[in-house]
Amino acid sequence: MSLNDESLKELKAELLDELAKETPSKTLLSLRLAENRSADIGEVLEEIIEDDELLTEALAILDILSTERAANVLGYLPGDSQLEVVGGLSDTHVLKLLEEMGSDERADLFNLLDEDRREGLLRRMAHKEREDLKRLASYEEGTAGAIMTSDYVSIASGMTVSKAMMRVRQTAPDAETVYQLYVLDSDGQLIGTMSLRQLMVSRPGALVDNIMIKDVISTSVDEEQEEVAKIVARYDLIALPVIDADGRMVGIVTHDDAMDVAESEATEDIHKGMSIGQLENGVSRVPIWTLYRKRVFWLVLLVFANLFSGAGIAYFEDTIAAQVALVFFLPLLIGSGGNAGAQAATLMVRGMATGDVGVKDWGKMLGRELLVAGSLGITMAIAVAPIGVMRGGEAVAIIVALSMVTIVLFGSLIGMCLPFVLERFKVDPATASAPLVTTLIDASGVLIYFSIATAILTPL
Amino acid sequence: MSLNDESLKELKAELLDELAKETPSKTLLSLRLAENRSADIGEVLEEIIEDDELLTEALAILDILSTERAANVLGYLPGDSQLEVVGGLSDTHVLKLLEEMGSDERADLFNLLDEDRREGLLRRMAHKEREDLKRLASYEEGTAGAIMTSDYVSIASGMTVSKAMMRVRQTAPDAETVYQLYVLDSDGQLIGTMSLRQLMVSRPGALVDNIMIKDVISTSVDEEQEEVAKIVARYDLIALPVIDADGRMVGIVTHDDAMDVAESEATEDIHKGMSIGQLENGVSRVPIWTLYRKRVFWLVLLVFANLFSGAGIAYFEDTIAAQVALVFFLPLLIGSGGNAGAQAATLMVRGMATGDVGVKDWGKMLGRELLVAGSLGITMAIAVAPIGVMRGGEAVAIIVALSMVTIVLFGSLIGMCLPFVLERFKVDPATASAPLVTTLIDASGVLIYFSIATAILTPL
Numbered sequence: 001m002s003l004n005d006e007s008l009k010e011l012k013a014e015l016l017d018e019l020a021k022e023t024p025s026k027t028l029l030s031l032r033l034a035e036n037r038s039a040d041i042g043e044v045l046e047e048i049i050e051d052d053e054l055l056t057e058a059l060a061i062l063d064i065l066s067t068e069r070a071a072n073v074l075g076y077l078p079g080d081s082q083l084e085v086v087g088g089l090s091d092t093h094v095l096k097l098l099e100e101m102g103s104d105e106r107a108d109l110f111n112l113l114d115e116d117r118r119e120g121l122l123r124r125m126a127h128k129e130r131e132d133l134k135r136l137a138s139y140e141e142g143t144a145g146a147i148m149t150s151d152y153v154s155i156a157s158g159m160t161v162s163k164a165m166m167r168v169r170q171t172a173p174d175a176e177t178v179y180q181l182y183v184l185d186s187d188g189q190l191i192g193t194m195s196l197r198q199l200m201v202s203r204p205g206a207l208v209d210n211i212m213i214k215d216v217i218s219t220s221v222d223e224e225q226e227e228v229a230k231i232v233a234r235y236d237l238i239a240l241p242v243i244d245a246d247g248r249m250v251g252i253v254t255h256d257d258a259m260d261v262a263e264s265e266a267t268e269d270i271h272k273g274m275s276i277g278q279l280e281n282g283v284s285r286v287p288i289w290t291l292y293r294k295r296v297f298w299l300v301l302l303v304f305a306n307l308f309s310g311a312g313i314a315y316f317e318d319t320i321a322a323q324v325a326l327v328f329f330l331p332l333l334i335g336s337g338g339n340a341g342a343q344a345a346t347l348m349v350r351g352m353a354t355g356d357v358g359v360k361d362w363g364k365m366l367g368r369e370l371l372v373a374g375s376l377g378i379t380m381a382i383a384v385a386p387i388g389v390m391r392g393g394e395a396v397a398i399i400v401a402l403s404m405v406t407i408v409l410f411g412s413l414i415g416m417c418l419p420f421v422l423e424r425f426k427v428d429p430a431t432a433s434a435p436l437v438t439t440l441i442d443a444s445g446v447l448i449y450f451s452i453a454t455a456i457l458t459p460l
Numbered sequence: 461m462s463l464n465d466e467s468l469k470e471l472k473a474e475l476l477d478e479l480a481k482e483t484p485s486k487t488l489l490s491l492r493l494a495e496n497r498s499a500d501i502g503e504v505l506e507e508i509i510e511d512d513e514l515l516t517e518a519l520a521i522l523d524i525l526s527t528e529r530a531a532n533v534l535g536y537l538p539g540d541s542q543l544e545v546v547g548g549l550s551d552t553h554v555l556k557l558l559e560e561m562g563s564d565e566r567a568d569l570f571n572l573l574d575e576d577r578r579e580g581l582l583r584r585m586a587h588k589e590r591e592d593l594k595r596l597a598s599y600e601e602g603t604a605g606a607i608m609t610s611d612y613v614s615i616a617s618g619m620t621v622s623k624a625m626m627r628v629r630q631t632a633p634d635a636e637t638v639y640q641l642y643v644l645d646s647d648g649q650l651i652g653t654m655s656l657r658q659l660m661v662s663r664p665g666a667l668v669d670n671i672m673i674k675d676v677i678s679t680s681v682d683e684e685q686e687e688v689a690k691i692v693a694r695y696d697l698i699a700l701p702v703i704d705a706d707g708r709m710v711g712i713v714t715h716d717d718a719m720d721v722a723e724s725e726a727t728e729d730i731h732k733g734m735s736i737g738q739l740e741n742g743v744s745r746v747p748i749w750t751l752y753r754k755r756v757f758w759l760v761l762l763v764f765a766n767l768f769s770g771a772g773i774a775y776f777e778d779t780i781a782a783q784v785a786l787v788f789f790l791p792l793l794i795g796s797g798g799n800a801g802a803q804a805a806t807l808m809v810r811g812m813a814t815g816d817v818g819v820k821d822w823g824k825m826l827g828r829e830l831l832v833a834g835s836l837g838i839t840m841a842i843a844v845a846p847i848g849v850m851r852g853g854e855a856v857a858i859i860v861a862l863s864m865v866t867i868v869l870f871g872s873l874i875g876m877c878l879p880f881v882l883e884r885f886k887v888d889p890a891t892a893s894a895p896l897v898t899t900l901i902d903a904s905g906v907l908i909y910f911s912i913a914t915a916i917l918t919p920l
Contacts, residue, residue: 005818005820035675037677037695039694039695039696168660169660169661172657172660172661173661178657179639179656179657179698196639196656197632197638197639200628200629200638201629201632201633215495217497232719233716233719233720233723234499235497235499236499236716237716238639238715255698255715255716255719256693256696256697256715258719259692259693259715259718259719259722260693262719262722262723262726263693263722263726263814266722266723266726266729266730267810267814269726269730270726270729270730270733270806270810271806271807271810273730273733273734273806274733274799274802274803274806274807274894275799275803276803276806276807282811282814282816282817283807283808283810283811283816283817284811284816284817284821284824284825285816288828288831288832291828291832292835292836295800295803295832295836296836296839296840298799299796299799299800299803299836299839299840300839300840300843302795302796302799303792303796303840303843303844304843306791306792306795306796307792307847309791309792309795310788310789310790310791310792310851311788313787313788313790313791314788314851317784320784320787321781321784324777324780324781325774327773327780327787327790328770328771328773328774329770330770330773330787330790330791331766331769331770331773331790331794331902331903331906332763332766332767332769332770334791335762335766335769335898335899335902336759336762336763336766338895338898339734339735339758339759339762339895339898339899340755340759342734342894342895343734343735343736343755343759343895346730346731346733346734346736347731347734347736347743347751348743350727350730350743351742351743351744354723354727354742356742356743356744356745357742357743357744358465360465361744365744368748368751371748372748372751372752372755375752375756376752376755376756376759379756379759379760380759380760380763383760383763383764384763387767391770391774408759434734434802434894435798435799435802435803438795438798438799438898439795439799442791442795443791446791
């Protein structure tokens with residue numbers, strides 16, 4: 001079995017059908033729910049809440065699940081749906097759900113609630129729980145602290161393998177993962193790690209300190225989540241331990257959370273590549289007003305940047321008036337330069353994001369781009385020259401071919417260099433988006449084209 | 461500790477320094493290597509082979525590592541570096557390394573070798589190993605079969621918990637993961653799964669059949685790797701079991717391999733978004749000729765598509781000759797339409813890739829895009845109108861503002877719809893790349909602009 005739109009649609013229809021009856025059968029509903037995974041129930045619930053706005057039905061479904069299962073399902077809902085659900089529940093009910101949630105999801109949900117609700121809930125929590133929640137909720141969004149969980153298995157230095165094994169068994173129900181264990185000294189400093197696999201094949205009487213790996217890969221609470229995901233991927237980790245400013249271990253980021261981060265970072269990069277601001281939610285769900293705001297900023301800015309292209313054209317008005325046929329090739333030339341430049345920028349931005357390209361590689365990349373873009377320019381000039389002959393004779397063909405090579409080469413170099421310049425000045429290289437690169441190249445393309453045209457057409 | 465360019469550079473320098481001596485100290489080298497992770501040594505080795513072309517030194521470093529470690533490091537090298545290494549080793553040495561590699565990496569490397577070498581190696585392998593390798597190497601690239609490993613822990617139906625635990629301990633050294641166990645019946649059919657965590661907290665005498673989860677998430681050998689990564693991410697799996705056409709379990713895809721797939725698929729999507737063909741390797745490493753080939757196809761194609769814009773301009777030559785000031789706004793108008801359209805296309809393409817948007821959402825998305833793009837167009841028209849007044853008077857301002865709204869709206873709708881049309885005709889929606897969308901909109905933008913201009917400027 002795997003994810004399947006059809007079967008989820010069916011499940012949703014069946015649940016809503018049953019709930020629409022005068023006396024819905026609890027047994028039937030709970031049977032149907034038991035057959036499905038929390039992730040899938042979460043998706044169905046999300047649609048019921050967001051598309052159909054049936055909050056009562058959604059709450060009824062949650063109510064049929066065990067508290068543990070309900071907390072699980074809740075964790076799969078996007079923030080706005082979580083808020084709607086929690087808005088329909090009593091504090092007592094919410095407290096029970098919070099208790100069953102993973103500590104990272106608990107903190108996320110908590111951060112969404114308004115001040116009053118938060119205070120009310122905190123007051124009814126046990127001291128230790130309260131402090132843990134407040135701490136986890138206090139880390140800045142997008143950092144290791146914000147995505148980590150405090151439910152990990154720690155082992156005191158000096159324990160034997162058999163004692164450690166006992167501790168794993170005890171912690172098993174609550175920990176996010178029991179497959180990687182962390183050895184802490186009496187100060188809470190992380191001094192070693194070992195896999196459960198290693199523990200299982202070790203002699204029961206051995207000391208964990210003797211079998212643990214001492215050189216632990218870890219990260220700090222305020223490390224960016226993108227970096228965290230990269231480390232997890234690079235070293236194929238099940239979980240990455242997180243250390244606070246005092247060197248104490250405070251949590252772990254698990255592989256599945258790292259994978260979610262990697263996906264949302266890739267989405268952000270792709271959107272940025274087209275000058276779209278960061279969306280908190282999927283494009284099908286963000287409010288229309290938000291979508292407008294996230295798109296309008298660069299679009300309007302680029303309108304003004306495009307005025308430079310216009311100014312270039314105005315400057316060459318005489319050349320254009322004398323040979324209107326030149327305008328025929330304008331979109332083609334600046335379009336080609338823009339496309340080649342956007343390609344070059346994209347290759348660099350993604351190369352930097354994946355760690356394949358670093359600032360130090362600038363010179364090497366420049367040399368390569370010169371060769372590639374030069375070849376591209378020549379190929380495209382050859383393609384366009386015959387059309388130049390057809391439309392305006394030999395002179396125009398020469399102007400157009402020369403311009404094509406120059407514009408593609410120049411555009412590609414702008415596109416390639418911009419990400420490095422941005423990175424150098426600590427601006428996200430992804431700001432070198434296709435629209436920005438295209439606009440920059442449009443303006444220079446106009447100048448190059450009409451300068452070449454003026455030079456060739458002006459009688460000596 | 462985490463990944464750090466500086467420390468890797470240092471490590472590389474130290475290793476090369478030591479190897480350059482007349483009698484390099486093996487102890488020193490092996491000490492330095494022992495301090496570092498296989499992933500990091502792999503990166504250093506890769507640079508030594510590819511940037512510095514020092515194969516002898518690379519082989520010397522591999523030689524100092526234990527066979528197990530060397531196999532591990534080899535697994536982190538890109539294909540071309542692996543080939544260089546293997547080219548410098550005897551069959552006997554290669555066989556030893558292959559034996560220690562994970563079955564998935566072994567098959568990948570094997571697929572890179574030439575026919576003769578493969579035959580030679582196969583002849584010297586044990587029957588069972590040979591068959592396993594041949595099978596794994598036979599799956600098509602980009603499928604579950606090609607990325608799965610056959611090193612998983614299977615448990616026979618009917619075993620007790622304590623027997624299963626014993627089997628985990630026995631398999632621990634060789635399995636990719638021991639944390640998810642798969643229960644097979646006598647035909648090799650997958651009938652259940654359980655986590656090691658579950659096994660550990662269960663009564664030793666209990667039967668695995670009674671505690672296993674019977675509804676297993678699995679995938680088929682020929683499922684696309686992108687889909688595989690999505691399933692692993694969606695259900696937060698440690699590993700996803702893979703089933704052959706006869707319903708028998710043949711392997712697992714582990715979470716770290718799924719994460720690598722997700723990253724390379726995201727890179728491919730980003731490149732496609734800028735009309736760049738699929739690169740087998742990082743942009744800093746692919747040969748220049750390949751880079752040229754992967755970029756030139758669409759660029760040249762779009763040169764010809766751009767001729768339509770030219771043709772549009774030629775058609776309106778009279779209008780342009782009469783009012784050359786109109787050309788001033790041409791790059792700005794078609795640029796804005798292209799940018800807005802590329803944004804809309806990108807949002808849809810990524811939405812489809814992450815599963816947020818499906819073909820069924822077409823109507824909803826169209827309605828949203830109408831509202832968003834309409835607002836964007838009006839905002840941009842307001843921004844550009846004053847410049848229209850300044851450059852050409854009121855008539856030009858009205859022409860430009862009207863054209864802006866129409867082009868942005870029309871362009872956004874083209875950009876939004878194209879991915880759905882492509883998906884409908886089973887073409888990858890990512891083909892609706894920014895350059896393609898921009899070119900399409902350029903041509904229609906020219907027509908819209910000059911049609912409006914002609915209509916308004918022509919005396920009644």
